[in-house]
Amino acid sequence: MKNIPVILLGCGGVGRHLLQHIVSCRSLHAKLGVRLRVVGVSDSKSLLLASDVFTRELDDTFLNEVSRVKLGGSSLKTLSSFVNECQVFANSEATRTVIDTATRLSKSTGLVVVDCSASSETMGVLNQAVDLGCCIVLANKKPLTAAMDDYDKLVAHPRRIRYESTVGAGLPVIASLNRILSSGDPIRCIVACLSGTLGYVMSEVEGGKPFSQVVKDAKSLGYTEPDPRDDLSGMDVARKALILSRLLGRRVNLDSLKIESLYPEEMGPNMMSLEDFLSSGLLLLDNDIQERVQKAALDGKVLRYVCVIEGSRTEVGLRELPKDSPLGRLRGSNNILAIYSRCYNEQPLVIEGAGAGNDTTAAGVLADILDIQDLFA
Amino acid sequence: MKNIPVILLGCGGVGRHLLQHIVSCRSLHAKLGVRLRVVGVSDSKSLLLASDVFTRELDDTFLNEVSRVKLGGSSLKTLSSFVNECQVFANSEATRTVIDTATRLSKSTGLVVVDCSASSETMGVLNQAVDLGCCIVLANKKPLTAAMDDYDKLVAHPRRIRYESTVGAGLPVIASLNRILSSGDPIRCIVACLSGTLGYVMSEVEGGKPFSQVVKDAKSLGYTEPDPRDDLSGMDVARKALILSRLLGRRVNLDSLKIESLYPEEMGPNMMSLEDFLSSGLLLLDNDIQERVQKAALDGKVLRYVCVIEGSRTEVGLRELPKDSPLGRLRGSNNILAIYSRCYNEQPLVIEGAGAGNDTTAAGVLADILDIQDLFA
CATH class of the missing domain: 3.40.50.720 (NAD(P)-binding Rossmann-like Domain)
Structure with a gap:
């Protein structure tokens, strides 16, 4: 033994x-x-x-x-x-x-x-x-x-x-990437939804619900951090993106990533109380998100909060994706990762499942x- | 070193x-x-x-x-x-x-x-x-x-x-199953499409093409074995199902699995030449497959050739699956595996990608x- x-x-x-x-x-x-x-x-x-x-x-x-x-x-x-x-x-x-x-x-x-x-x-x-x-x-x-x-x-x-x-x-994400790396199959691109919270939020607003309402629902369902801005800032996704990016050999730091926050700086925790954010700040964000969702829908696309690692780029933020792509089809709070390499060239290797929970x-x-x-x- | x-x-x-x-x-x-x-x-x-x-x-x-x-x-x-x-x-x-x-x-x-x-x-x-x-x-x-x-x-x-x-x-299938097993998360069920050839065939017949035509197309595209009956018999999928089933600890043999062949015994390689099978035998299978595809479609379902491991059952054959499930959405020759366990309970862990190629x-x-x-x- x-x-x-x-x-x-x-x-x-x-x-x-x-x-x-x-x-x-x-x-x-x-x-x-x-x-x-x-x-x-x-x-x-x-x-x-x-x-x-x-x-x-x-x-x-x-x-x-x-x-x-x-x-x-x-x-x-x-x-x-x-x-x-x-x-x-x-x-x-x-x-x-x-x-x-x-x-x-x-x-x-x-x-x-x-x-x-x-x-x-x-x-x-x-x-x-x-x-x-x-x-x-x-x-x-x-x-x-x-x-x-x-x-x-x-x-x-x-x-x-x-x-x-x-x-x-x-989810066997790092283990699978390590296998691909050690077999010498060069990874060209990773596109992933790595936040159950933002996944839930973006698939709910797609159905027409106001962003502010969806965030409040998510909070009361216990899907968000106590202050939902911790999720909406994208910092948690950015940390995961950085971990994957470094695993692929990129010499990058958190402050060199392009990170899109879903609220403006003036609504940040240092500038606005949680109560004010929930009661008034959030409402001001509804129109912009709704417009982006509708614009995407006109092209048959959906908005997803994704991490993209490609070439020297490591970015996290909202992207328009085809409704019928693996990430576009994602509903609820699952995580999903699509890996493109020599072996997984046109059709990516996709790993999907619950990405949170103790x-x-x-x-x-x-x-x-x-x-x-x-x-x- | x-x-x-x-x-x-x-x-x-x-x-x-x-x-x-x-x-x-x-x-x-x-x-x-x-x-x-x-x-x-x-x-x-x-x-x-x-x-x-x-x-x-x-x-x-x-x-x-x-x-x-x-x-x-x-x-x-x-x-x-x-x-x-x-x-x-x-x-x-x-x-x-x-x-x-x-x-x-x-x-x-x-x-x-x-x-x-x-x-x-x-x-x-x-x-x-x-x-x-x-x-x-x-x-x-x-x-x-x-x-x-x-x-x-x-x-x-x-x-x-x-x-x-x-x-x-x-595809990181065995490695991922081993991780789940070693963490003590009991695997309740695996449902998978493990044949690129049969995946291609079943998604093509869904569009209305005759089974015989699709099989001949697949053969000329090099998707099948020289004798397509080697794919249509389900034996290749059965071997993979047996490997997964034994990995989960089941004490099973190839001859104890339930294996559905897509052609009847009298059209087997010992009873009918390849030429006869391709020129006449195959045509006799069209109606049955078409009826099954249509029957499934009436319930919003699609036919897939799957491997199912659940409880003491290890089976391979055609199953009706919801069009909007991970396996139902599968197109072309990708492989896909859905794993249900304590951690992946209602939503399975899904791994999808190219499942063939040297x-x-x-x-x-x-x-x-x-x-x-x-x-x-």
Whole structure:
């Protein structure tokens, strides 16, 4: 049986589901000859570490307790009474402690550092873990969209890093692109809808509903971030576009991408309150969107918020697409990706499915961990 | 630099393209830290082996020569004059020689045995290679659709075998299913169109053309096997369905699948000549197909030749599908696969694209080889 030690950074929605998946997959993974040994978990306030990372682990009862506590919105600190099970470190000591653990484990058993946080502050610990020879699995987009130098360090050993769940949740997007790349089939173009929220919004306005109403509906259905401008700005799609673009070898940064926001600068979070945006700002956007939808419809086209990577261009924004194309047919909140290459020339390779949700995102992370099992003894 | 020794069985269309891809990917693979060292190639008549498999390889000039000779339809034997480059073995000695080589290399550098033949006779050498600790990469469906016992031996070490190109050519079907399986997301159902030929035929008859005419058109366009009954029998789709079904853990054999043939037994190759089938037999099938297409159309549905894996059922045959479903929308010769699981529950995960062609099939094989690189020192 192959033992793979894991430290999990961030046990909110995705991280919590990952712990549940790890526990419920015990017998399945045993059949595959693998055992995931969770030796540490952290949230923004604390790090819990097995009392001896070589011989002990956070057992399944304890991991279930972590899931329960985090589901209830509490901090990991509340588990510090399980003093026999683990050591508890405050956030200020967490980074040093993870690095210490990585230093010790990397030389013997190896270690996977899994980042399911949404923080930009894990970069330091991740880059050091890479240097120490650890494997890295990310659901967190921030480290991959940082400055080029930091990115280069992070992916310096491509076989030791996986980040499927940063784009399209569990959809096999990065894995498929890596296969195409390693077979020497040059990727000419990627066109994709990578936001379930904007996918829902754009397919609803197509039916004639006012943009403002659709955004408010999406918000009340829980499809948007608490402030829908976080979706409408296109920044989330831009981060995913940047991750794909860099995977294809482009030397680009977030601020060099062309990003279309669906609201003007003067309605931004720094200039207008959320209440004002929802009650009056949004209404001012209805006409423009409606006109664009109608103009597209005159040519038999539909508006989609897409990411386009072609040549040196990486862009995200609204595009008119043929109603009868794979992206034009997209309805609801699915993600879709069309890849054009030598092998997929006139007809693209298309991958489509749910591109959000804690369950599927965590499943993607778990598949990533299993995918690097050959690097462990 | 990681050196991965490769022996290629079968250098017809796919194998020949694989050799070309290997040569043209040299600098790309060097950047990935990998060098594929082709130490042997075989066709149905002979095996060419590097003069010393530890220190020598079949160099790129020689591999290009192999591609050229096979493109011209000649046998590898014609290369036996390159006596400084390699040893030449007749077919009768090939199996023993491959096993000898596998025995010697597996203990030191490891070896990938790649089967791009269409033969059912490679099973013996593959199973022995597995026993010896070699890795196996297959484009050949036959070994995976043999008796259950043989299959079990072949996949006894799941990390050491890849066979992406047996289903949907280079489409990332098996890789994606493996990801879903390893993440513990239970696959409830797979519905797929896995024959470009039958996809073309069924979308053309939908437009009102007679079945017989469409089949003859497909034959003259080179979309079918020389005897179109090889496609119309559904056996090729059935083999792919069996491979997927076994991947999902079903203990099934080819003869336990429900397979619908598009021609009756009395028109089979043993009962009717190809000429008679094309000139008269086919015409007798037109009415039935036309009636079924029309009946489906009355319900807003279309006929598709599909593979369905659900519960203990694995079936291939014609099904009525909603016109507006992913499979119903399929046109032309693309392959498409819809996967339903816990994570992809109401909306399936869909993978679509070209599912045939030597170039893309060989690209899938090459991606498979690169995917097992971590098993080599």
